[in-house]
Amino acid sequence: MLILNKNQIIQHVHLNEELIPIIEEAFVSLSKGSVMMPPIMRIDIKKYHGESDIKAAYIEGLDSFAIKIASGFFDNPKIGLPSSNGLMVLLDSETGIVKSVLLDEGYLTDTRTAIAGAIATKYLSNQNANTVGIIGAGIQARLQLQAIMLVRKINKITVWARDKIKANQFLDSFKDLEIDLHMASSCKELACLSEIIVTTTPSKKPLLEFDWIKKGTHITAMGSDAEHKNEIDPHMLKYCDQYVPDNQSQTSALGELHHALKKNLISSQEKFNDLGDIINDPNLGRKNKEDITICDLTGTGVQDTAIARFTFNLCKKNNLGINI
């Protein structure tokens, strides 16, 4: 049994092109139904403004599967600790024996989430889209932007966040790139300046209105992963040209779709193509240059299984970790 710590993982697993096909393959398995992925387990600890999510997925034919614990304790920054935490456990598919514990402290979750954003942008935004607007200024804001730059040549970045200091720090971290940097004074202004928009907040109220969105825009909404979270006006899902969930059964319970269903803007009978369907057949993706597309990411266990397997194999090859 191999124990891997965060340093070992960070040194070998990077947010780069190599991970895109790994996560794409996982989404395709999920959409083909060759996956056993139970509903997400959540433990809320309201007193400490904290939650732990457990995700898991077995992808048929693979020799291992992951169970992942990801915690968000949102008062941690006040005492100088990161809000995210967690680990992944890799089990042998044939015997259930624990092959590895990956003490990534949330790093692999952050990484596979950003890669999903890159994949959504790759299949749904216009090829020549080169302006990005990021709502939020936390870790995912930065990672989503870096991930988008793997698949699109970006020349303008706009950010909006409630906390202007964090928004400035966010922009500052990209100052060495030859890219226009802009802090928007509203989400409306951000929408006006961006062909690709990513929402990365834990907002409980919509931050984006449909009227603000320019034709041809692609939006990735990745902040909502719980019933009470909602980043974009539910009407947008009705009025946009294409809505793509990472996994419809999850987004209808936890994502932006949940709110559109609750408001009866979309019928619960309606079946959308999941992201994996579009990866499998890119013709199902963006149809016209003018289309407004939305990808709703709640985070899936298959992404965890894919990145845990990748990390384990890489670290094992490099003789890293402690054998117990």
Added chain:
Amino acid sequence: MLILNKNQIIQHVHLNEELIPIIEEAFVSLSKGSVMMPPIMRIDIKKYHGESDIKAAYIEGLDSFAIKIASGFFDNPKIGLPSSNGLMVLLDSETGIVKSVLLDEGYLTDTRTAIAGAIATKYLSNQNANTVGIIGAGIQARLQLQAIMLVRKINKITVWARDKIKANQFLDSFKDLEIDLHMASSCKELACLSEIIVTTTPSKKPLLEFDWIKKGTHITAMGSDAEHKNEIDPHMLKYCDQYVPDNQSQTSALGELHHALKKNLISSQEKFNDLGDIINDPNLGRKNKEDITICDLTGTGVQDTAIARFTFNLCKKNNLGINI
């Protein structure tokens, strides 16, 4: 972060009286509602006859909570491996930081499950009951019996199992005790000889009929922890004098109660006292010497949190484990 391996855990945590109040307290918290315990997560890998269950519970006021992975891969014995496996992860309740990974390989699950059997027997069987019948001859058969001997003075053990060799081996492991040992040729015979009965199998069909049960018998049914498992005739739940679930919301989905509800033998409106209610007020337990009582154990996350915390504190005090 402290990594504890199975050897360290086995050397310090034993199936003894000390654990009874620890697990009792957890059941009481659960029945008082001061617990956040999400539904069990299950990953089935049918191809390999395997399943992984994830359980978790936060008990209000405690500084840590556990998330537990327990796997059962039932073809493992064919290749010389134990079918059970797993680990527990202990997280800080205030920050979500991982405090410990307990690589117990199922040992702590086995132990806390047996202790629940001791607790059921302590509160529900007659004080002077001294004959035990065990159905099944696996690890839990042995542990349940050892646990019962912590709370009752036993002078006759009867076993029944499909596999007679395993039943013989089971009896053989108790040969050094001054106790009558008996292999029953049927479950009916076993019921006739026993005041306390424990069912410990993964059976899909009832093994015990109500007509066979003598007055005054206590039955602990601990094998069923999934929809398709069923060890006792569902009519028994209707006709017995007292039915006690470990946690009614779990037993109505996964335990013996599930089958009685499905057959409309018991109304879904009926509310039973959980084991924790009876620990909290023993007057709610057995009323008469002649009563037939049934305790339905599906295994709860609070037991895992309780034993993980106990183990962590004990091992830390003894400077065991690897700090990472």
